[in-house]
Amino acid sequence: MPGMLHHYFGGHRVAGSSGRCGDVTNPATGEVIHQVPFASTSEVDEAIAAASSAQPGWEAVTPQNRARVMFRFKTLVEDHMDELAELVSREHGKTLADAKGSVTRGLEVVEYACGIAQLLKGEYSGSVGTGVDSWSMRAPLGVVAGITPFNFPAMVPMWMFPMAIACGNTFVLKPSEKVPSCALRLVELLEEAGAPEGVLNVVNGDREAVEALLASPTVQAVSFVGSTPIAEHVYRTGTACGKRVQALGGAKNHMVVMPDADLEQATDALMGAAFGSAGERCMAVSVAVAVGDRVGDALIERLKPRVESLKIGPYTDSEADMGPLVTRAHHDRVSGYIDCGVEEGADLVLDGRGFSLQGYEGGNFIGGSIFDHVTSGMRIYKEEIFGPVLCVVRSEGYEDALRLVNDHEFGNGTAIFTRDGDAARDFVQRSRIGMVGVNVPIPVPVAYHSFGGWKRSLFGDHHMHGPEGVRFYTRLKTVTERWPSGLRKGAEFVMPVLH
Numbered sequence: 014m015p016g017m018l019h020h021y022f023g024g025h026r027v028a029g030s031s032g033r034c035g036d037v038t039n040p041a042t043g044e045v046i047h048q049v050p051f052a053s054t055s056e057v058d059e060a061i062a063a064a065s066s067a068q069p070g071w072e073a074v075t076p077q078n079r080a081r082v083m084f085r086f087k088t089l090v091e092d093h094m095d096e097l098a099e100l101v102s103r104e105h106g107k108t109l110a111d112a113k114g115s116v117t118r119g120l121e122v123v124e125y126a127c128g129i130a131q132l133l134k135g136e137y138s139g140s141v142g143t144g145v146d147s148w149s150m151r152a153p154l155g156v157v158a159g160i161t162p163f164n165f166p167a168m169v170p171m172w173m174f175p176m177a178i179a180c181g182n183t184f185v186l187k188p189s190e191k192v193p194s195c196a197l198r199l200v201e202l203l204e205e206a207g208a209p210e211g212v213l214n215v216v217n218g219d220r221e222a223v224e225a226l227l228a229s230p231t232v233q234a235v236s237f238v239g240s241t242p243i244a245e246h247v248y249r250t251g252t253a254c255g256k257r258v259q260a261l262g263g264a265k266n267h268m269v270v271m272p273d274a275d276l277e278q279a280t281d282a283l284m285g286a287a288f289g290s291a292g293e294r295c296m297a298v299s300v301a302v303a304v305g306d307r308v309g310d311a312l313i314e315r316l317k318p319r320v321e322s323l324k325i326g327p328y329t330d331s332e333a334d335m336g337p338l339v340t341r342a343h344h345d346r347v348s349g350y351i352d353c354g355v356e357e358g359a360d361l362v363l364d365g366r367g368f369s370l371q372g373y374e375g376g377n378f379i380g381g382s383i384f385d386h387v388t389s390g391m392r393i394y395k396e397e398i399f400g401p402v403l404c405v406v407r408s409e410g411y412e413d414a415l416r417l418v419n420d421h422e423f424g425n426g427t428a429i430f431t432r433d434g435d436a437a438r439d440f441v442q443r444s445r446i447g448m449v450g451v452n453v454p455i456p457v458p459v460a461y462h463s464f465g466g467w468k469r470s471l472f473g474d475h476h477m478h479g480p481e482g483v484r485f486y487t488r489l490k491t492v493t494e495r496w497p498s499g500l501r502k503g504a505e506f507v508m509p510v511l512h
Contacts, residue, residue: 015036015037015045015047015048016047016048017029017034017047017049017050018037018047018048018049018050018193018194018195018217019050020050020052020056020060020214020215020216020217021197021200021201021214022059022060022063022064022185022211022214022215022216023059023060023063023066023210023211024063024204024209024210025209025210025328026054027059028050028261029050029051029052029056030050030056030249030350031050031051031052031056031215032051033050033051033053033219034048034049034050034051035048035049035051036048036188037049037104037190037191037192037193037194038104038254038340039103039104039106039374040104040105040106040336040337040338040339040340040376040377041326041327041328041329041336041337041373041378042327042373042375043341043375043377044375045402046103046104047193047194048051048216049190049193049217050217050242051217051218051219051221051222052216052217052218052221052222053221053223054221054222054224054225056216056218056222057185057216057218057221057222057225057226057229058229060185060214060215060227060440061156061185061229061231061232062231063210063211063214064156064183064184064185064211064212064214064231065155065156065183065231066211066321067183067209067210067211067212067391068153068155068156068182068183068211069330070209070424071178071181071182071183071208071212072153072181072182072504075130075180075273076129076130076133076181077130077481078372079129079178079179080126080127080129080179080218080237081207082203082206082207082208082474083126083127083129083175083178083179083206084127084190084501085205085206085207085398086123086175086202086203086206086208086327086451087123087124087207087213087452089202089205089206089266090116090119090120090123090189090199090202091120092200092463093198094113094116094117094395095113095196095203096198097112097167097199098112099112099164099471100118100167100194100195100198100329101115101116101134101166101167102164102192102336103194103328104165104191104192104194104195104338105163105164105191105192105293105336105339106107106291106327106328106336106338106339106377107235107290107291107293107328107332107336107465108143108328108333108334108335109328110331110337111289111290111333111336111385112167112328114321115165115167115168116167116171118167118457118460119165119166119167119168119169119170119171119172119247120169120171121459121460122172122175122176122380122482123137123171123175123461123480124272124460125176125190125461125478125479126178126179127179127297128175128177129179129180129349131505132417132480132483133150133151133180133483133487135148135149135150135151136148136149137149139445140421141493142495144294144495144498145260145493145494145495146493146494147491147492147493148491148492148494149490149491149492150487150489150490150491150492151180151182151483151484151487151488151489152181152487152490152491153182153235153486153487154182154257154486154487154488155182155183155231155233156182156183156184156185156231156233156235157177157182157183157185157233157234157235157486158184158185158186158187158226158230158232158234158235158236159173159174159177159184159187159235159237160187160223160236160237160238160239160247161173161187161188161189161196161238162184162189162238162239162296163189163191163192163293163339164190164293164295164339164399166188166189166193166194166195167195167199168236169408170186170188170195170196171199172188172201172214172409172462172464172477172478172482173186173236173477173491174186174203175302176478176482176483176486177210177236177482177486178203178212178213180483180487181335181487182233182486183211183212183213183214183236184213185211185215185216185217185226185232186200186213186214186215187216187218187222187223188215188217188445190218190219191339191340192215192339193215193217196215197215199213199327199480200213200215203252206319213494215321219256223247223361224250225457226252227247227250227251227256227454228250230254230255232256232341233256234257234258234259234279234485235247235251235256235257235258235260236258236259236260236477236485237258237259237260237261238261238295238477239260239261239262239469240262240263240397241262241263241397241423241469242262243262243471244260244261244262244263244471245260245262245469245472247260247472248260248278248472248473252413253340255445255471258424258472258473259465259467259472259473259474259475259476259477259485259486260471260472261316261464261466261469261471261477262297262466262469262470262475263295263397263422263423263425263469264295264296264297264397264423264425264426264466264470265299265300265357265396265397265421265422265423265425266286266287266296266297266298266299266423266425266426266427266428266429267298267300267301267302267328267414267417267418267421267427268282268283268298268428268429268430268439268454269302269304269411269414269415269418269427269428269429269430269431270301270303270308270312270430271304271305271308271411271429271430271431271432271433271436272305272307272308273353273431273432274308274430274431274432276308276311276312276315276428276434277315278430278452279430280312280315280316281430282291282428282430282452282453283298283301283312283403283454284316284319284320284363284475285317285454285455286428286454286455287299287301287381287401287403287443288323288334288381288401288403289321289335290335290336290399290450291335291336291337291338291401292347292398292399292400292401293338293339293381293399294400294455295425296405296425296426296448296456296457297302297439297455298428298455299397299398299402299403299404300387300394300403300417301403301404301405301406302377302406302407302408302414302417302418303405303406303407303408304406304408304409304410304411304414305408305409305410306405306407307498309385309405309407313362313383314403314426316383316403317363317383318365318418318509319365320379320380320381320382320403321363321451323335323380323381323472325368325370325378325380326373326453326479327370327372327373327376335381335401336378337373337376337377337378337379338377338378338379338400339377339378341377342375342398343377343399344379345351346400347398347399347400347401348366349402350364350380350392350393350396350398350402351364351365351366351382351393351511352400353392353393354384354387354391354392354402354404356390357391357393358391359384359385359386359387359388359391359393359404360384360385360386361382361383361384362383362384362385362405363380363381363382363383364378364380364382365367365379365380365381365382365401365402366382367380367381368380368448379400379401380403380404381401381402382402382403383402383403384402384403384404384405384439385407386405386407387406388406389406389407389417389420390462394406395421395422397423397492411436415440415444416446418446419444419445419446419469421468422468422469423466423468423469423470424445424446424448424466424467424468424469424470424471425446425448425466425467425470426446426447426448426449426450426455426456426457426466426469427444427446427448427449427450428449428450428451428452428453428454428455429449429450429451429452429453430454432454437451437452440501443459445468446466447465447466447469447470447471447476448464448465448466451453458479460478460479461479461480462479462480463475463476463478463479463480463481463482464477464478464479465477465481471501477487486493
């Protein structure tokens with residue numbers, strides 16, 4: 014019988030009491046490996062209360078000492094890298110190497126949070142008036158929450174809670190119910206690093222838990238990563254309840270391949286960006302825009318044999334390039350998109366629907382798929398598939414390619430592959446996309462810059478981590494100060510003017 018997981022708040026493991034739960038499966042076998050409790054509204058309120066109780070004391074800890082907790086947490090994550098990667102891979106299905114890479118990208122944000130004393134420095138102006146000084150400071154919000162997706166069980170939570178906590182907030186994390194174990198281990202490691210009980214709390218659950226977080230008057234801000242329809246709901250509901258919200262949604266990332274591009278380099282880039290992590294990345298390249306038929310033919314000629322030779326297997330296979338999809342339902346959804354592309358008239362160059370792995374017939378495996386001659390009116394072009402399916406679109410020229418990028422409803426990431434500096438610079442300047450790569454296929458910013466898209470890929474005013482993360486998890490306070498000098502001029506009833 015699979016074991017039951019737990020919630021974690023107030024420094025303790027808490028058994029679920031709602032009577033509702035869900036299955037956590039091994040995507041490679043379909044086997045149920047755990048059951049996870051789904052929190053009721055009252056259980057979410059208990060976690061929020063634990064965070065609220067811990068927040069004043071944690072805010073009073075100096076930024077330097079909060080940073081020291083982050084330094085120790087960083088060391089513990091490094092020490093437990095193999096364990097965390099195993100938890101990620103076993104529940105998500107991605108290869109161990111990919112899982113370790115994702116933990117490392119999350120760890121980079123922890124490293125950035127270690128500099129919080131510097132990041133929270135305000136500005137000071139002396140003598141703004143006679144005997145009057147003014148300065149600004151950044152204050153924590155209080156209790157904040159994060160709702161994270163299934164595709165990055167370690168990285169995305171670590172893009173949120175280290176920055177929030179280093180800024181003096183306490184945090185309630187609601188991880189995806191499909192991949193709960195890594196979040197539970199991270200809260201234990203943070204407390205081992207010295208964070209007081211209640212600073213980081215984890216509640217597992219489904220929509221009821223999400224709605225409880227959004228409705229709570231105690232929660233001051235919510236960070237979310239997931240699909241665009243849910244991101245929009247989180248943003249509208251959270252802001253209607255008076256919260257600050259950053260809600261990152263879906264993507265359809267284009268990679269434009271110019272006629273002068275190094276086609277071998279572009280092919281290498283597409284292989285990793287389209288098929289790495291089985292395409293379950295919000296920054297995956299799912300559309301290759303070939304500028305001219307010569308480029309399109311050359312890309313297909315190079316891509317087809319390489320996708321056919323992809324090594325697909327369970328995460329325990331150290332030679333696997335790609336693992337299974339996270340659930341059977343998602344497998345069927347991706348297969349349905351391939352059906353749709355065929356019906357819409359796209360040229361199915363490679364079909365991954367029939368893939369089966371001996372000994373893992375119950376797994377959620379699907380092969381890499383390529384569509385050619387995709388047009389902008391097709392669903393497989395317009396909608397996020399979130400699987401190992403690459404659409405090749407052919408454009409007549411650069412301007413047509415740029416128009417495709419800019420006309421799409423999503424604006425998360427894009428890239429151009431070219432040797433022409435003028436074209437690259439123009440693409441950077443004119444593309445209406447939040448993250449742009451030049452000869453870099455997945456332009457995820459390093460931790461000391463900020464991550465986020467434009468258009469319907471982001472709801473809210475702040476991107477994630479980096480300087481934007483500090484601004485999102487704090488609010489500005491400005492002080493104007495004068496000490497009595499013995500001079501009194503009496504009451505003033507006009508707008509104050511400092512001299």
